[in-house]
Amino acid sequence: MAVIAYWEAIRRAHDEELANDPMVIAMGEDIGVAGGTYKATQGLYDKYGPERVIDTPISENSYTGIGIGASMAGMRPIIEIMSINFALLALDTIINAAAKIRYMSGGRVQCPIVIRTPGGTAHQLAAQHSARLARMFMSTAGLRVVTPRGPLDAYGMLKSAVRCNDPVIVIEHEQMYNLKEEVPDEEFFRPLEGAEVVREGEDITLIGYNYSVHLCLEAARRLEADGISAEVIDLRALKPIDRETIRRSVEKTHRVLVAEEDEAPVGVGSEIITGIIEDCFFALDAQPVRIHAADVPVPYAENLEKAAIPDADDVYQGALKVMGRI
Amino acid sequence: MNEADRKRLLREMMFYRRFEDRCFEAYMERKIGGFLHLYSGQEAVATGVLEKARVNRGTDGDYVITGYRDHIHAIKTGAPPREVMAELYGKETGSSRGRGGSMHIFDPTVNFMGGYALVGQPFPLAAGLALACKHKSTDQIAICFLGDGANNQGTFHETMNMASIWDLPVLFVCENNQYAIGTRIDRSTAVTDQYKRMCAYNIEASQHDGMDIDVVMEAAEKAIDYVRGKRRPYFIEFMTYRFRGHSMSDAKGYRTREEEKEWEKRDPIRIFSARLIEEGVITPEDIKAMEKEIDDEIENDIVRFAEESPPPKVEDLTRYVLDDNPDPRWIGPLQK
Numbered sequence: 001m002a003v004i005a006y007w008e009a010i011r012r013a014h015d016e017e018l019a020n021d022p023m024v025i026a027m028g029e030d031i032g033v034a035g036g037t038y039k040a041t042q043g044l045y046d047k048y049g050p051e052r053v054i055d056t057p058i059s060e061n062s063y064t065g066i067g068i069g070a071s072m073a074g075m076r077p078i079i080e081i082m083s084i085n086f087a088l089l090a091l092d093t094i095i096n097a098a099a100k101i102r103y104m105s106g107g108r109v110q111c112p113i114v115i116r117t118p119g120g121t122a123h124q125l126a127a128q129h130s131a132r133l134a135r136m137f138m139s140t141a142g143l144r145v146v147t148p149r150g151p152l153d154a155y156g157m158l159k160s161a162v163r164c165n166d167p168v169i170v171i172e173h174e175q176m177y178n179l180k181e182e183v184p185d186e187e188f189f190r191p192l193e194g195a196e197v198v199r200e201g202e203d204i205t206l207i208g209y210n211y212s213v214h215l216c217l218e219a220a221r222r223l224e225a226d227g228i229s230a231e232v233i234d235l236r237a238l239k240p241i242d243r244e245t246i247r248r249s250v251e252k253t254h255r256v257l258v259a260e261e262d263e264a265p266v267g268v269g270s271e272i273i274t275g276i277i278e279d280c281f282f283a284l285d286a287q288p289v290r291i292h293a294a295d296v297p298v299p300y301a302e303n304l305e306k307a308a309i310p311d312a313d314d315v316y317q318g319a320l321k322v323m324g325r326i
Numbered sequence: 327m328n329e330a331d332r333k334r335l336l337r338e339m340m341f342y343r344r345f346e347d348r349c350f351e352a353y354m355e356r357k358i359g360g361f362l363h364l365y366s367g368q369e370a371v372a373t374g375v376l377e378k379a380r381v382n383r384g385t386d387g388d389y390v391i392t393g394y395r396d397h398i399h400a401i402k403t404g405a406p407p408r409e410v411m412a413e414l415y416g417k418e419t420g421s422s423r424g425r426g427g428s429m430h431i432f433d434p435t436v437n438f439m440g441g442y443a444l445v446g447q448p449f450p451l452a453a454g455l456a457l458a459c460k461h462k463s464t465d466q467i468a469i470c471f472l473g474d475g476a477n478n479q480g481t482f483h484e485t486m487n488m489a490s491i492w493d494l495p496v497l498f499v500c501e502n503n504q505y506a507i508g509t510r511i512d513r514s515t516a517v518t519d520q521y522k523r524m525c526a527y528n529i530e531a532s533q534h535d536g537m538d539i540d541v542v543m544e545a546a547e548k549a550i551d552y553v554r555g556k557r558r559p560y561f562i563e564f565m566t567y568r569f570r571g572h573s574m575s576d577a578k579g580y581r582t583r584e585e586e587k588e589w590e591k592r593d594p595i596r597i598f599s600a601r602l603i604e605e606g607v608i609t610p611e612d613i614k615a616m617e618k619e620i621d622d623e624i625e626n627d628i629v630r631f632a633e634e635s636p637p638p639k640v641e642d643l644t645r646y647v648l649d650d651n652p653d654p655r656w657i658g659p660l661q662k
């Protein structure tokens with residue numbers, strides 16, 4: 001067991017998967033000689049060479065498309081897109097090609113590609129570097145979408161994503177690359193499906209994914225001081241969503257809050273709460289609450305940015321509202 | 327090329343023309359739905375280029391990929407014509423099990439990697455197939471057929487650049503029929519000779535007559551030898567013309583009957599059959615007999631197969647979205 005950072009976990013998964021299978025390659029802007037914007041491929045260019053750790057020009061749609069084409073011929077590319085904002089340039093090839101090729105070929109051609117990209121606000125990066133956009137991918141049939149909350153999943157899910165035969169979008173977070181966690185030294189895999197109860201509780205279920213799991217955990221600690229026992233669920237995967245784990249928890253706690261960093265219209269919260277209404281409406285003792293960003297482009301000024309993006313206090317206050325305490 | 331092969335090539339082009347005409351009829355009878363883009367007029371390009379490529383060799387062959395006008399490229403690459411027709415009919419026996427339709431023919435058993443509706447999308451996919459060939463150190467190449475209109479997509483520029491800097495073994499075949507639906511090339515494109523655009527990417531390129539299959543084959547052979555031998559991209563442009571509308575709903579108001587007539591004089595089948603008659607390889611009677619044979623094959627084998635095949639089962643609606651037999655080690659469920 002060693003305590004390693006999120007970026008180190010991703011780097012280790014790359015290293016092991018590149019070593020394991022010669023068909024695995026990594027592609028992206030500045031991932032080779034420069035070692036990666038988030039150091040996720042640091043040192044791997046020297047170890048595996050320019051043919052396997054490929055520095056690309058700033059052509060998101062086409063280098064992603066090249067990765068997809070290579071995957072159709074049996075390769076397993078891991079693509080890094082520097083920011084989810086830039087992934088918008090590659091939506092044609094991701095959504096119109098990768099997500100649909102298996103289906104429209106009647107199952108005869110597959111695209112085992114992994115696309116990693118950080119989504120989320122960091123510090124005052126303003127509107128064009130702060131998008132989250134998980135909802136854009138989670139609404140597309142033919143994709144898998146995962147959102148590792150820490151090094152353990154960042155490592156284990158990336159390894160599974162490389163091995164799995166479907167296109168997988170791995171959504172990371174600008175603010176999590178230095179987050180640390182204990183990770184076993186021996187190789188392991190973490191599945192691409194299944195939500196996880198990361199904290200057990202009795203009175204309310206707080207549901208998050210990616211960074212917002214940490215907001216939920218912090219809120220849960222504060223709620224405990226108020227005598228409220230909160231259960232925290234990490235969705236882990238936004239496509240497909242594990243409705244069963246959510247249902248079981250809500251049937252136990254009868255109260256629920258969903259925390260997302262994205263804007264609310266047509267988002268994770270609306271999807272999860274709709275699922276709860278369909279699956280276990282009568283288990284609810286209180287109206288569900290969504291904690292989400294303000295419906296604005298993310299502002300630059302520090303105070304405005306803080307006001308636009310939910311934090312642990314917002315989750316805590318929201319939970320008190322569900323509990324009828326405010 | 328021996329006489330038998332030249333005769334076969336003529337027959338192939340005649341077959342392709344008749345195949346597309348038959349699709350038109352089936353569309354009119356509402357047996358084929360969706361968008362239908364026919365290849366009539368451009369036969370010499372796909373037939374000539376792929377004659378010189380390594381096709382119909384299973385998965386050891388070259389990779390071929392194109393846009394939505396894809397029936398003939400698929401067949402010449404080795405996809406069984408009955409399966410292509412069955413796909414148009416939306417049948418389970420179709421090339422894509424009835425899930426793709428006219429614009430999405432796939433046959434990975436012969437490395438035909440699809441038909442795509444998004445104009446320009448196949449450029450990077452082709453380069454990716456070439457990247458895989460390079461990575462596996464095989465001597466396969468990737469061949470990408472697209473229209474003149476596709477060259478105004480960002481993917482064109484992005485892909486040419488990467489194909490060049492990464493030395494990818496990919497042949498880009500530009501079928502310049504001078505129209506993108508109803509927009510003539512000079513109204514949409516600053517440089518109308520498409521091969522000239524390659525100087526920006528340091529890619530070898532040339533332009534040729536696309537109506538004469540002998541010219542196409544000679545140029546394609548050189549280009550393919552170059553890509554296979556030098557492991558570099560090549561861009562080859564063929565001047566051609568589509569005889570029918572862009573798709574089924576095209577009144578062709580954007581071009582004159584005179585222009586169409588000029589190009590019809592250069593019908594690739596007419597040019598080639600006249601040459602073969604002149605060379606004494608074939609007689610007009612042989613051609614008549616061939617026509618009958620083709621009609622018979624299309625009607626009694628290909629169309630019958632499509633008509634008699636079952637449609638996909640509705641229970642199978644959600645098959646093929648993701649891997650239907652995933653390995654639980656990667657997928658889950660999560661062990662608590």
Ligand SMILES: Cc1ncc(C[n+]2csc(CCOP(=O)(O)OP(=O)(O)O)c2C)c(N)n1
Pocket residue numbers: 395443444445446472473474475476477503505506507572
């Ligand atoms: C991205 C995209 N934009 C627009 C269209 C609509 N569209 C279909 S075919 C076409 C013209 C393409 O012309 P060209 O590349 O010359 O091919 P041709 O049809 O002449 O073979 C257009 C605009 C599309 N399918 N995809």
Ligand SMILES: [Mg+2]
Pocket residue numbers: 473474475501502503504505506507
């Ligand atoms: Mg055209």
